[in-house]
């Protein structure tokens with residue numbers, strides 16, 4: 192079973208996920224409430240990308256991780272725990288020492304390249320799909336298969 | 348409770364589970380071209396079903412699959428075979444639990460096929476994905492195979508009539524995605540994933556997921572406790588209670604469920620917040636009240652198909668009084684044929700006068716009349732006042748009797764604890780309707796803020 196996400200404040204980084212071989216998510220712009228940045232880091236290579244939802248490249252993400260990507264790592268560690276983030280991104284780090292800072296330092300030290308995969312549109316649409324979950328109707332017919340998904344007190 | 352009846356051998360159980368495990372290993376390696384061990388396991392599965400009605404179909408499916416020539420119909424037959432075997436395990440365990448609990452049991456029910464029309468193309472699309480999984484095996488899954496489910500799940504979620512399968516596929520896909528690639532996985536949860544896979548395969552049969560109302564319930568509902576289920580993108584609460592019909596007929600155990608999809612970042616108290624507006628029963632549970640039902644639809648399995656229009660709050664009702672006084676005489680419902688599975692066993696029980704101890708794994712054990720009964724405190728929701736520590740220090744417990752990995756255990760729904768001659772009750776679902784507890788209120792505030800952020804983002808970005 193996958194341990195549940197840990198609660199965190201969502202204002203700065205409303206969406207984080209470990210999916211498709213990447214850490215990816217959406218970071219709110221500090222200056223424009225209509226704008227968000229779509230940021231990602233690829234597992235293994237740490238190839239990174241950051242652009243706005245309108246596909247403009249982020250000015251901060253030219254040579255290395257911008258502040259959006261750093262915020263993404265910080266919030267991912269809050270949500271999933273440092274160990275799971277490290278394992279997903281294939282960052283070698285001593286388990287008990289891993290923090291968002293040590294993970295970011297370990298990745299930037301390898302001088303990762305810009306990601307050419309152009310996943311921003313896919314990530315943004317996954318974010319919209321994620322938001323759409325709030326609009327789905329409840330049901331009162333039983334879902335017997337949810338018996339396989341007990342709540343977990345386990346921490347990621 | 349006769350806890351002594353819960354231990355010891357169950358005839359035929361090991362053989363049935365061995366056949367299941369063999370199939371699960373074959374599925375782990377993939378069914379595209381099974382190796383000799385996998386082929387032998389498929390044959391053994393078919394042999395375990397010999398003499399039963401689907402035997403011929405299962406034998407053919409096993410043979411074709413072993414030869415690397417399976418089609419989707421064959422996978423359906425194999426899923427049905429595995430489910431039938433676990434159904435027999437369920438029946439043996441349920442009979443034992445019923446004897447231990449000593450309550451009357453309802454008559455068997457005939458399967459009632461669903462009648463609502465179904466978008467068959469979505470069911471077929473789901474089956475195609477599940478077949479891809481089966482061919483690849485858990486060792487062969489990667490992000491591409493797993494993400495193939497996304498369009499099907501999105502389309503299904505929009506239709507509440509398909510929610511049962513959609514919620515299952517969604518939770519399953521999230522779990523598989525977190526385990527990709529399968530080739531480097533340290534340990535494959537073979538039984539669990541094969542359970543989820545075979546249930547999903549059977550639910551792609553039109554009508555299989557239906558639980559039609561067999562009648563209506565009019566009378567008094569006395570809640571016992573709340574069981575919560577959650578995965579990354581769905582939550583369900585299930586209230587267990589004793590229903591006393593107004594016409595004076597025997598009381599019986601019923602459940603009332605409400606579920607809703609959710610973003611994965613909504614957790615803890617946020618789960619209650621999502622569920623709360625859709626079921627007045629949760630408020631009644633939080634306030635310790637009974638509920639008067641008038642014409643509430645109910646299935647033959649004892650599931651109330653909740654609609655607030657058929658319910659109004661009743662007198663106050665202490666679940667521990669219900670457990671002591673009303674529970675022993677209530678009839679246990681039977682399980683629908685498709686739902687017969689050991690993991691589905693959740694029998695309300697009341698325990699007191701037990702000795703408290705700790706098992707080898709560090710978890711609490713209640714020794715009931717000299718017989719140890721393990722306690723699973725891991726299933727207690729975090730957003731509530733009930734804690735593993737309170738359970739370990741309790742004197743009475745309302746819980747669900749469950750079975751996993753060869754043993755029965757109790758999942759506490761509520762406990763009574765006596766501190767300095769004062770007895771207080773702690774309920775897992777106490778915060779279902781909100782709370783004035785300090786830690787609870789803080790969790791509520793954090794959850795409210797999280798949902799507010801997501802709704803604000805949705806309002807700005809979703810409808811563009």
Ligand SMILES: [Zn+2]
Nearest residue numbers: 241249257259
């Ligand atoms: Zn950026």
